[in-house]
Amino acid sequence: MKIMLITAGSRGDVEPFAAFARGAQAAGHKVRLALPDNSGVDLSGLDAISLGADFSAMIADQGVSPLTAMRSFRSTVKPVMRAVIVNSARAARDFAPDVLMYHPKIVSAPLVADHLGIPHIVVEAVPVTAPTRAFAAPGTTTASLGGAVNRLTYQAMGAAAGMFREELSEAAALLGASATSASAPAATMVTVSPQLLARPDDWPESVHLTGPWTAPATERALDTALAEFIAEPFVYAGFGSMAAGNAAARGRAIIEAARARSIRTLIVTGWGGIEVTEDLLGADIFVTDSAPHAQVMPQATAAIHHGGAGTVHTAARAGTTSIVVPFIADQPFWGKHLHRAGLAPKPIPYRRVSANTIGTALDAVPVYASANRALAERMADENGITVALEVVESTWRPRAQ
CATH class of the missing domain: 3.40.50.2000 (Glycogen Phosphorylase B;)
Structure with missing residues (x-):
């Protein structure tokens, strides 16, 4: 199987994808990872390509203040996200994968997968796209607002995608696609340990709490x-x-x-x-x-x-x-x-x-x-990559010859 992995953000957003890429390669799959520059993650032995975006430079320039991000949205944030959105589409088109797996920041991924006729799987280190009554969307509030209101907080991700309509249209034009709307993911994988966070009862079967994605422990020589x-x-x-x-x-x-x-x-x-x-x-x-x-x-x-x-x-x-x-x-x-x-x-x-x-x-x-x-x-015995590979292999169906 050809698996395309696309992620964006800082080191914590890249490391799990690199670990999964190694695990999938070891299982016999062909894997390509598209990622931002200067993440600091070890990419040795991986087929890795750049998205032409540097989140480390953006953070160095403006820090992590949401207010600063809003003020510099057009001058700093939008150009970085344009590179992510458009170059993600180009990378997936060129690789022609069987399955597309992506970070929630890759808002162009669903339309790319639909254009290629392949399933897409969203991968998140914290549940921000899978609504639940159990807790509000992380990043919105730490208070429990009550079941129905908790679910409403998950609409924030959809609103975020709406901020990049021009970039999505550019990605669609690159692909020759006629629309920027797209299908729901075939699966959602949350790379969280069920020992740390109990799986909410109201998640659909398509949402999987896999456990963390970590590379096999290697005792490298410390300084x-x-x-x-x-x-x-x-x-x-x-x-x-x-x-x-x-x-x-x-x-x-x-x-x-x-x-x-x-x-x-x-x-x-x-x-x-x-x-x-x-x-x-x-x-x-x-x-x-x-x-x-x-x-x-x-x-x-x-x-x-x-x-x-x-x-x-x-x-x-x-x-x-x-x-x-x-x-x-x-x-x-x-x-x-x-x-x-x-x-x-x-x-x-x-x-x-x-x-x-x-x-x-x-x-x-x-x-x-x-x-x-x-x-x-x-x-100790958790292996999130093994669980994730089982999800991917059950989601993928070989194309008809």
Whole structure:
């Protein structure tokens, strides 16, 4: 089977697709992955092509503020999304796949699949396109608004697609298609562990909670200094691609809170979410721009992070207690969900980060330790890629000769 994978966004939006591509290749399928530039994800051994869009540059330019995004919609956001929408159509047309799998940002994917006469499957790291009465659409509110109103919040994705009508028309013209409306997906795959989020009873059978998509664990050689640092107890702190507010003040707050408790800290600066000024450096602090989560998380006593779905799952699989500092999108959802589930302290909005709020959360970590160890044991045998491949293979039907 020829499988086309298309994703957009930051590293957390790319990594699961790369992991699935490797799993599908190992299962004998021909796979092509179209993705944005400079994601930071290892693409070795993959048939990967560029969408000509750089989300890292966009975030560096405007941060993660929704207000800034609205102000720069025409000058910054729209050109990036035009590249994603139009080049996705071109990539799929040229590859001629049997199945198209895509991130919800790829709003042109359904019309492309219909034009090619193939099934399409939407893949989401958090359920934003599958309406349910159980909870409001992540990214809208963390409050439960009541069953019927909760379902209404899922209309936001449809409204977002409407912002790019011109780009969808351009994609349709590229394909020679006559319309920009399209069919519903043959399946929806949510790459979330059922141990973390119970499957809502009102989801249709076409919505699958697969579990996370992670590549097989490989113990790559760590930097010697990093390996030595994590050999003793420490707390991880990193906010991935988030860049907003005062990164230096966040770094100072985390270090001061940890030092007051004689806790060593691994700081991962990522795309600029944390900055450590020179006066804070010391033997109890290790600063790096990136670190392999799967290798460092199991050694950490706690992980201070933004609450992206990928990081939430990595910490959970490691049995490490999360301290969630949400910025945008689904992050407040995960922060509140972990707290409600008895797995983490209350989330700390990024504007409220201080030595006091971080310190209070660090003091609470032992309360959640046993629950997280038990969760890790339940998640140990999950294989989201295997489940997803079964869905794809059951969805696809060979074309008539």
